[in-house]
Amino acid sequence: MAWPLSATHTSLQPDGKVMFFGEFDEGDDPPRRWDPVTNTLSALPTAGYNIFCAGHSYLADGRLLVTGGHIASHVGLNDASLFDPFTGTWSRLPDMNAGRWYPTNVTLPNGDVMVLSGEINGVSDINEIPQRYLAASRTWRTMTSARLDMPYYPRMFLAPNGRLFFAAPWRATRFMDPNGTGSWSSGPSSLFGGRSYGPAVMLDGTVVIIGGGDPPTATVELIDLNVASPTWRYVASMSVRRRQHNATLLPDGTVLVTGGSSGSGFDNAGARVFHAEVWNPVTNRWTRLASNSIYRGYHATALLLPDGRVLSAGGRHARSAEIFSPPYLFKGARPTVSSAPGVVTPGTTFTVGTPEAARIVKVTLIALGSVTHSFDQNQRLITLGFTRGTGSLTITAPPGNTVAPPGYYQLFLVNDLGVPSHGSMVRVSTVAGALQEP
Ligand SMILES: [Cu+2]
Numbered sequence: 091m092a093w094p095l096s097a098t099h100t101s102l103q104p105d106g107k108v109m110f111f112g113e114f115d116e117g118d119d120p121p122r123r124w125d126p127v128t129n130t131l132s133a134l135p136t137a138g139y140n141i142f143c144a145g146h147s148y149l150a151d152g153r154l155l156v157t158g159g160h161i162a163s164h165v166g167l168n169d170a171s172l173f174d175p176f177t178g179t180w181s182r183l184p185d186m187n188a189g190r191w192y193p194t195n196v197t198l199p200n201g202d203v204m205v206l207s208g209e210i211n212g213v214s215d216i217n218e219i220p221q222r223y224l225a226a227s228r229t230w231r232t233m234t235s236a237r238l239d240m241p242y243y244p245r246m247f248l249a250p251n252g253r254l255f256f257a258a259p260w261r262a263t264r265f266m267d268p269n270g271t272g273s274w275s276s277g278p279s280s281l282f283g284g285r286s287y288g289p290a291v292m293l294d295g296t297v298v299i300i301g302g303g304d305p306p307t308a309t310v311e312l313i314d315l316n317v318a319s320p321t322w323r324y325v326a327s328m329s330v331r332r333r334q335h336n337a338t339l340l341p342d343g344t345v346l347v348t349g350g351s352s353g354s355g356f357d358n359a360g361a362r363v364f365h366a367e368v369w370n371p372v373t374n375r376w377t378r379l380a381s382n383s384i385y386r387g388y389h390a391t392a393l394l395l396p397d398g399r400v401l402s403a404g405g406r407h408a409r410s411a412e413i414f415s416p417p418y419l420f421k422g423a424r425p426t427v428s429s430a431p432g433v434v435t436p437g438t439t440f441t442v443g444t445p446e447a448a449r450i451v452k453v454t455l456i457a458l459g460s461v462t463h464s465f466d467q468n469q470r471l472i473t474l475g476f477t478r479g480t481g482s483l484t485i486t487a488p489p490g491n492t493v494a495p496p497g498y499y500q501l502f503l504v505n506d507l508g509v510p511s512h513g514s515m516v517r518v519s520t521v522a523g524a525l526q527e528p
Contacts, residue, residue: 091411093131095119097403098142098521100391101460101468103175103492104152104498104515108401112236114142114160115387123178124411126395137171137180140285143241146460146470147195147203149225150496150520152176154460157205157223158190163207166191166217187232188217192242195467196254198521199491201225204233204254205270207240216240217342220272236272238264243463245290247297247470249315252492257313258299261295282309282320287388289337289464291345293371293471295493298325298337300347300369305354306333326374330363336392336464338400339456339471341502341510342418345369346379348402349386350464357388357406366414382412392468393459396500398424418508425450425503428481430514434501436490436521443482446509449473452504453485456513457497472499488518497522 095112111121120133121141143160160168162372166189169243172181175179190208199202203223212216218240220233245258254266255277261284263277280299288302295316299305309329314322327349334357335350348370354360362380382402386392389406398419405409429443433457444450453474460468472494475486483503488494500513 091129092410093411094122096389096408097391097404097411098389099144099146099231099462100393100401100403101146101154102393102395102458104458105175106396106515107175108393108395109154109173109175110391110403111141113407114140114163117140126397126401126448132406134178135180137173138182139169143191145195145205145208145467146158146462147404148458148460148497149203150201151497152517155195155223156419157186157195158193158208160191161189163171164191164215165189165211166208168359183228183500186220186221186230187454192463193217193330194244194246194465196248196466197270197495197497198222198248198352198464199495201250201496204266204487206246207242207244209242215484216242220266222268231271233272234268236266236274240275243465244327245299245465247292248492248495250295250492251315255297257297257317258290259288278313278321280311280440280448282307282311287333287464289335289466291337291339291469293339293343293345294473295460297367298345299443301328301332301350303333303394304356306331306352308332313349316488325371326369326376328376329378332363334387334464335363336390336461338394338459339511340368340394340416340470341398341454341456342452342504343371343454343471343473343509345371346392346400346416348392349382349390349405357478359387360389366417379417380414384408384410391465392463393461394456394500396515398510398512421507421509424509425505425511427503427511427514430501430516431516432506433519434487434516435519436494438485440487441484442501442503444504445481446503447478447481447483449476449505450476450483450503451506453483453498454502454504455488455494455516455518456500456502462504491520494518
């Protein structure tokens with residue numbers, strides 16, 4: 091599909107539509123919204139400043155928190171805004187402490203968001219002071235005791251123990267306590283080394299870092315943050331070296347990798363990689379899949395859609411998008427969901443109606459994707475336990491909000507052939523009475 095701008099920043103909305111905005115020279119262009127059901131595009135209002143190079147993640151109520159933006163390369167804006175996908179409108183928040191060009195947002199268990207890093211006014215002039223967005227008061231808390239030099243767009247995750255894990259692209263890792271004014275402690279070093287422009291994903295509390303670096307690596311490592319003393323270990327490598335690629339969590343618990351370059355240098359189109367591949371964490375195997383039709387490297391994004399397909403879009407001056415249909419869409423009829431709750435409360439059980447209950451072998455929750463620069467700041471996958479009934483499943487919700495921070499997720503049922511249902515949009519609430527200190 092020809093698109094009017096490069097989908098450099100791409101987010102799945104709670105209504106199943108996709109919002110995207112473009113590159114530096116498209117900063118005056120309005121963001122767009124694409125409807126994957128009707129394949130139609132519409133323009134959205136502008137934020138009022140250039141949101142290229144911002145960070146973004148969803149709040150508990152489905153609004154998108156957009157932090158920072160672009161003045162020039164390596165020079166960031168201190169602006170922050172909320173985009174409401176239900177009304178299609180922007181609202182401004184108080185300014186942050188300083189500019190942030192390439193910051194990362196991380197959602198906290200109570201629905202607040204930690205914003206980290208981003209450059210202020212030049213190469214390596216990092217905004218070293220994280221800030222916590224306090225959702226209830228719509229204000230910032232400056233984390234004055236958590237100053238830390240970091241790379242831009244750090245690969246950050248909320249760990250099951252409530253700390254924030256800085257996983258990559260540096261070899262040295264860290265844990266951040268997000269409470270009070272914050273503090274850092276050291277974490278286990280990863281094995282390979284620098285992984286610039288390599289993606290990282292979290293499945294069931296395990297973080298997987300995939301390729302990246304210059305020259306790029308094909309290696310993949312994981313760390314299980316559920317255990318008391320986590321350590322990194324290598325798993326199977328990709329078929330080729332990649333940087334500037336994307337990693338997308340799929341409904342069946344596998345990880346899809348698309349695009350990127352095998353060559354040295356920042357964004358080496360001469361060594362572009364066209365073929366996708368998917369990693370199965372159960373078998374620890376990569377399987378080579380179909381190819382993109384154009385190079386999707388720097389400024390390309392990939393996003394799981396509610397129908398189980400994957401949007402692969404953007405790239406430097408790549409004003410187009412492609413749809414990838416994973417192999418599970420060619421393996422027979424899909425399970426159907428006849429009823430599902432709109433809200434899921436952690437620590438409870440809930441019922442989902444499906445005529446195919448007897449054949450369901452896996453149930454997953456995947457947070458809405460919100461991706462840029464080879465990293466999705468919002469996606470996470472949680473596998474849920476369940477029991478089969480007649481025409482329905484009784485599903486165990488996530489145990490708490492450190493495992494599933496509040497917000498919108500897609501719920502997928504997967505059958506014995508690996509075929510997923512369409513995603514049902516559910517909102518995970520906070521656990522009443524168990525909120526972290528504000
Ligand atoms: Cu960029």
